[in-house]
Amino acid sequence: MAQGQDYAAAMAQDMANFDPSEYPVIGELAGQGGVGNTLQGPATINDNDNGTLTADWADDSGSHHMRFTGQGFDVHSDGYSVWTSTGSKDSAHVPLTSYDDSAAALPDGAPGAAPVEVNETVDNSSKFSTLAINGNDGPITSLASIDTYNPADVQLNSPVAILQDFGPGDVQVATSSSPGNNTQAGAAAGTLGSKIATSRAAIMGRGPRVTLKGEEFNFSFYRPAGSRKPLTVPKSGKGYLFRPGEPNNQLRLDYHDFPPERGIEDTWHWNQRSVARIFGNGLDHSTVGATLAGGSVTALRLGGRLFIAYGLYQSYLAVKNSHNPGDEVKRQASGWAGATIGGEAGAELGAGIGGSVGFLFGGVGAVPGAAVGAFVGGIVGGVVGWQGGTWVYNRFSPPVPE
């Protein structure tokens, strides 16, 4: 069985210039801390090989706790940090200056044995914390279930643990198989898909379908293509339900001033043409529920943009904090592609359901209902699509070279 001193010896080879980025990544654990975060793929570390398990924390203040179970390796640490402080892996890191293998309480996970659980309290001010591990009698068979006492500590948008091999010995370099579990970016990208679904009628003339009283309508945030438009002034329609192929036969949520003689103060109102049989007579220029609907639609439109910006920021952070930025860029791009497609599909479905449900709460409820449905459907579709997109990337991406 390899001893902890092997690790110390390996580290001592070049302690002053220790740079983890020079060593191959042989596996990652990704996503928020919690049960079920299992290292995927053939991550193998053989006898006498050494590695570290590095956690990437969300912040660099306070104490962090890491817990994991596994088999096939020894743990030789009680929580010192290889990298310390200042919140960026690019910042100066302190070489391993102490090595304490006296923590006999840290169990070893022998192959075939029941998984052992390791609990670590990592010192303050550590953005990236590392546990040393040493190959035991064979491959790491189940390095699994990274957990934290406080899941909020874990950086959400990058792998929470990187397994690197520092040699010596033969190491089978594994493809990083992080699922790129970035729920927030997926949801945000799904919002992008939702925006595409609810905007494309402006170009293609067709939007998400909403069936009301057996008649098909399309929903759009923007003026559907085919309706005539002025050249320079802003259009005031904020939400449309229109018959496919007949864009001027529509229920429109509109916002603009009224002539003074109208005596109506509220500027949100409905306009309708050739749809009274569905939505009821007397709705044209009515303000019933229009302010609420207008506020909802506006909030969703603006909120969607902010959410997309937030998702892009999360992806940027994921790339920035990644140990392999090039690989992470591709993974994030795959995630965004998958989530956008998923979000568009989700928005299609959600708008149909939301519109029908909203219709039950007064005919005009179909407009905000479709908007909310598209938004929620987009988020759900985005999360699912993100998983699909990153799975495709992980499945077909080439292995990380040794």
Added chain:
Amino acid sequence: MSDRQADFVPGKGAVHIRFVSGNDGFWPIPEAVALAGLNYRFAVVQDSFVSDCGEMYFDEQLWLCLLGFIKKYGAEIKVIGLGFKRENEELPINEFIKSWNALNSEDKNPPWAMLVSEGNTLKISLVTEYWAEVGGPQPYSDSYTYSIYSEQDVAEKVLDYIKTSNTSERWSLDLPVITVPPNKVRMPRAKPDKLERFLSKLRGLWR
């Protein structure tokens, strides 16, 4: 033509009509109108909101009245832009009226433009601005606006003609005429631009 049943029966509320003088260039006009130098614009703005009428209301009688007015200026009348997906179609007036009369009232949408010529000279044009389909700013919001483009100012003649035709007094004429400053920044676009044509082709493929 749609086989749907009529969704509503127009009520008896007044139809508010405003008038605007000046070429603000908000809406595209046919190339022929721009080339002929018909620089005077007098717009008849029909509010689509009519009390007791459940939907946006297109007053066919008003449009026919204006057609009657421009007919006096020439023998040859050409109709352009017959509706959705038929933006560039042209018809002589007789053929257009025949098909117009066959439509249900709810399927009637005024065509984009009517060009009245005498000999080879374009004399006057009636161009529809479909604010009812997009909302828009005052004084046009939610209206069917008919812009009469002519070589000379015809505002007084149009007003007199409408007053004379308002026998049932259903039209409520909101006077005085609103004057808008001319748009000096850009001229009205005569034809759909390249992007619009490209998008039209895309829409065709999509369908």
